[in-house]
Amino acid sequence: MTWDRLRTWLLGGWSGLALAYLFIPIVIVVLFSFNNNKGRFNFTWQGFTFKHWAHPFADPDLALALKNSLAIAAISTVIATALGTFMALALVRYGFRGRGAADLFVFLPLATPEVVLGAALLALFLTMNVSTGFVTIVIAHVMFNISYVVVTVKARLEGMDPHVEEAAQDLGAGVWSTFARVTLPMIAPGVAAAALLAAALSVDDYVITSFNAGQTITFPLFIYGATRQGVPPEVNVLASGLLFVVLILMGLNVLLQRRRARRDHDAVEGLPIAVGAPATG
Amino acid sequence: MLRLSLRRRRQLLPYLFLGPGLLWLLIFFLVPLANQAYVSLQTGDPEAGYVFGWHFSTYTTALSDYHTQILRSFGYAGVATVLDLVIAFPLAYFIAFKAGRFKNVMLLLIVMPFFTSYLVRTVSWQLILSDNGWVVGRLRDVGLLSSGGRLLATRTAVIAGITYNFLPFMALPLYVSLEKVDRRLVEAATDLYASRTTAFRKVTLPLALPGVFAGSLLTFIPAVGDYINAALLGTPNQYMIGNVIQAKFLNILDYPTAAALSFLLMGVILLAILLYARALGTRSLTEAAAA
Numbered sequence: 055m056t057w058d059r060l061r062t063w064l065l066g067g068w069s070g071l072a073l074a075y076l077f078i079p080i081v082i083v084v085l086f087s088f089n090n091n092k093g094r095f096n097f098t099w100q101g102f103t104f105k106h107w108a109h110p111f112a113d114p115d116l117a118l119a120l121k122n123s124l125a126i127a128a129i130s131t132v133i134a135t136a137l138g139t140f141m142a143l144a145l146v147r148y149g150f151r152g153r154g155a156a157d158l159f160v161f162l163p164l165a166t167p168e169v170v171l172g173a174a175l176l177a178l179f180l181t182m183n184v185s186t187g188f189v190t191i192v193i194a195h196v197m198f199n200i201s202y203v204v205v206t207v208k209a210r211l212e213g214m215d216p217h218v219e220e221a222a223q224d225l226g227a228g229v230w231s232t233f234a235r236v237t238l239p240m241i242a243p244g245v246a247a248a249a250l251l252a253a254a255l256s257v258d259d260y261v262i263t264s265f266n267a268g269q270t271i272t273f274p275l276f277i278y279g280a281t282r283q284g285v286p287p288e289v290n291v292l293a294s295g296l297l298f299v300v301l302i303l304m305g306l307n308v309l310l311q312r313r314r315a316r317r318d319h320d321a322v323e324g325l326p327i328a329v330g331a332p333a334t335g
Numbered sequence: 336m337l338r339l340s341l342r343r344r345r346q347l348l349p350y351l352f353l354g355p356g357l358l359w360l361l362i363f364f365l366v367p368l369a370n371q372a373y374v375s376l377q378t379g380d381p382e383a384g385y386v387f388g389w390h391f392s393t394y395t396t397a398l399s400d401y402h403t404q405i406l407r408s409f410g411y412a413g414v415a416t417v418l419d420l421v422i423a424f425p426l427a428y429f430i431a432f433k434a435g436r437f438k439n440v441m442l443l444l445i446v447m448p449f450f451t452s453y454l455v456r457t458v459s460w461q462l463i464l465s466d467n468g469w470v471v472g473r474l475r476d477v478g479l480l481s482s483g484g485r486l487l488a489t490r491t492a493v494i495a496g497i498t499y500n501f502l503p504f505m506a507l508p509l510y511v512s513l514e515k516v517d518r519r520l521v522e523a524a525t526d527l528y529a530s531r532t533t534a535f536r537k538v539t540l541p542l543a544l545p546g547v548f549a550g551s552l553l554t555f556i557p558a559v560g561d562y563i564n565a566a567l568l569g570t571p572n573q574y575m576i577g578n579v580i581q582a583k584f585l586n587i588l589d590y591p592t593a594a595a596l597s598f599l600l601m602g603v604i605l606l607a608i609l610l611y612a613r614a615l616g617t618r619s620l621t622e623a624a625a626a
Contacts, residue, residue, distance in 0.1 A: 062433055069429040072422050073444050076502060079459035080451050086462070097462055137356035148349035156353060163364050165552070167560020167604070169577045170597040173584045174367035177374055177594065197363040200356050229348070258453050260563065261577075265585070277454045281567060285458050293455045300450040304443070 080297070087290035095284040106287040110295065116288055119276035122188065126272065127256040130195035135249045137196070138203025143237070145204070146211040147219075163201045171198060172265035179266065186268035194266045195259065199252040206251060210244025257296070375594035385591060397595045401579050405599065408575040409607070411490075411565075412558035415497040419505040419554050420547065422498070427509035427546075432518070445506050457496055457567050464492050464568070493573045496564035504553040512546025513539070548615050552608065559604060576600055 086096055090103035111117040144150070145157055163171065175194055179186055222236045223229075238245075260274035267275060277289055375393060379385035398405075430441045448456060463470055464486040471487075474480040486492055516539055524534035562577030576596060583593035 065425050065429045065433060069426045069434075069441070072426040072502075072506075073441065075422070075499065076448055077444060079456045079463065079499070080447060082459045082462060083451060083455055097465060098467070137359060140352040141356040144349040144352035148352075150346075150349045153349075156357065159357070159360065159365075163360065165556055165604070165608070166364075166368075167556060167577070167600060169560045169562060169580050170371075170601060171364070171367075173580060173593055173597055174371040175363060176584070177590060178363075178367040178370050181370060181374075193363055196359060200360060204356070254449055258449075260454055264581075274452060274454050277452065277458065281454075281458060281461075285455075289455060293452050296452075297447075297450050308439075 083290050084294045084297070087287055087294045089287060089290075091287055096287045096290070097284070106291045110288055110291045113286060113288055115271065116276055116286070116292070119271045119273050120292055122270060123257050123273035126188065126191050126195060127253045130192050130199060130256050131249050131252045133192075134196045134199035134203050134252050135245060138200045138248065138252075139207050139241070139245055141200070142204045142207035142211055146208055147216065160201050160204050163198055164205070168198075168259075168261040172262035175262070176265040186266050187270045190266045190268065191263055191270060191272065194262050195256045198259070198262060199255060202251055202255065203248040206248035207241060207244045210241050210247075214240055254300075371594045371597060374590050375598060377591045379591075381588040390591065393591045393595045394599065397592050398599060401576065401596060404574055404576045404579050405603065407573070408559050408577070408600075409603065411494050411497060411573075411575060412555050412561075414494055415501065415558050416505070416551055416555045418494075418498045419502050420551065423502060423506040423509050423550065424547075427506050427513050430510055431513040431516075442510070445503050445510075448500075448503055453500060454563065454567075457500065457563055460492070460496050460499065461487060461567055464495075487568060488570045488573075490569070490573055492568040493564050496568045497558050497561060500561075500564065501554040501558050504557070505550040508549040508553060509543065509546045512543045512549070516542045544615055548612070551611065555607070556604060560600060 086099075087106055088102050088104065089096055089099055090101040090105070091098075092100060111120075141156075141160065145153060145160070172194070175190075175197070176186065179190055184190065218240070219232055219236055222232045227235070258274060260278060263272055264275060264278070271279075273292070277285060280286060280289065373387065374385070376387060376390050377385035378388050378390040378393070426445075430438055430445075434441050462468065465471070466485055466487060471480060471485065474486070475482055475484065480486070520542070521534050521538050524538045525531065529537065559575075560577050562575055562581055565573045565575045565578055580593050580596050580600070583589045583596065
């Protein structure tokens with residue numbers, strides 16, 4: 055019994071250390087957004103200040119870079135999520151010739167190093183005489199995000215009961231109304247997770263973007279360029295700000311799901327007979 | 336008549352769903368790779384341009400010129416993958432079976448790095464490991480580091496950076512596969528007089544293998560091709576194959592060598608995956624990756 059407890063403590067201690075390892079650099083990033091640094095460098099702690107938070111967009115190049123990143127993320131996320139969701143539907147819900155091959159093909163970009171993806175795409179653009187910039191970044195981001203969306207939505211679809219859709223069609227719903235009113239609401243959490251993942255990957259991508267950016271500067275490209283002469287604290291402010299926004303959104307999502315779960319629970323409790331309700335949320 | 340047309344429509348539907356996305360991947364993933372294979376066989380120089388000529392010697396020259404960086408990439412990525420497995424397995428195990436109501440908070444902490452920029456976090460490591468930083472100072476105080484000893488710009492820093500950056504990719508699949516393990520099987524084993532250790536070794540571990548496999552791939556593949564950690568936390572003495580491909584492509588404009596190195600990298604990755612799959616006895620690659 056004591057051995058068991060000791061082992062649990064050891065496991066817990068190890069886990070705490072592992073989480074600290076993950077977390078320390080992030081804490082440092084947030085902390086140094088409040089650093090009252092002298093001159094250009096933001097390397098040593100020199101006192102607390104809110105001044106960088108007051109003017110996060112003081113550097114116009116940084117502001118433009120962030121604007122570009124957010125615009126690219128929004129456009130590429132919408133396209134990749136739409137394309138990927140339909141692909142996942144086809145791969146899970148329909149038996150057809152070539153399904154195995156399509157499955158493997160979608161998996162391939164995930165198994166290819168980013169530097170190879172980026173270089174190959176740039177070589178194609180060079181050969182075709184396409185000038186690189188905003189549009190080619192969007193194209194590249196959609197390309198690497200499609201596979202992530204397919205994998206995420208597929209996982210959701212595989213956990214779903216296909217009989218619900220069959221029931222809707224047996225009751226006379228057409229292909230489209232089954233999709234819009236049964237399938238889509240059921241996979242919505244998976245699609246939302248996929249879109250969030252795609253947006254995060256797009257905003258964060260440096261390697262593939264650096265090959266296909268031309269003269270366009272994104273947030274990661276700006277940071278990489280700044281590492282040579284010292285990253286300005288405004289970068290810490292914007293990075294921390296993005297993190298806080300995501301955390302708040304995730305918190306709201308948890309609250310929403312909890313409320314929905316309670317409502318569903320009440321609804322099922324209220325039914326006269328027990329119904330094998332499909333999993334939602 | 337109506338039923339037939341409906342059935343036809345149902346048969347066409349998957350292709351219609353698959354089409355647009357598949358087309359995108361075809362044009363912007365497969366065609367570029369094919370083009371890259373074509374480029375790798377070209378010969379010439381940046382001034383005069385390159386022409387195609389079944390020039391296979393680019394591969395052998397690239398291999399003999401850069402085998403150091405190739406081997407180093409696999410060494411660093413291999414060490415980082417093993418370290419990640421050692422760090423993440425107890426963590427995933429704790430979250431899956433012992434964390435109780437802290438489960439969701441701990442999972443949130445694991446995905447948190449995804450919401451801070453990769454580059455910003457790596458720059459943060461630069462700051463933590465810098466020569467006049469707190470960590471180096473304390474290590475010198477206790478004598479673990481000589482007075483001129485450094486952490487930044489060393490092999491240790493690069494490997495630590497890679498290990499750090501890909502830790503969540505190891506921890507999450509491990510957690511998912513451990514979470515699926517039916518605890519009653521472990522209880523059955525202990526009821527049948529298996530010791531805790533034996534039960535873990537014979538029941539839990541084999542059931543968690545798909546997660547080990549998926550996590551290792553998700554860590555190893557991006558780690559092998561990574562060049563950010565070597566560029567920001569190391570010196571040219573720590574440069575990996577990604578640094579060479581990037582420089583060849585963007586600075587030196589030696590496209591054939593960059594393309595050849597890309598294929599050498601992918602070839603060795605494929606070989607490593609197949610060997611690893613055989614060693615773990617995983618039946619289907621995609622099955623494990625989906626886990």
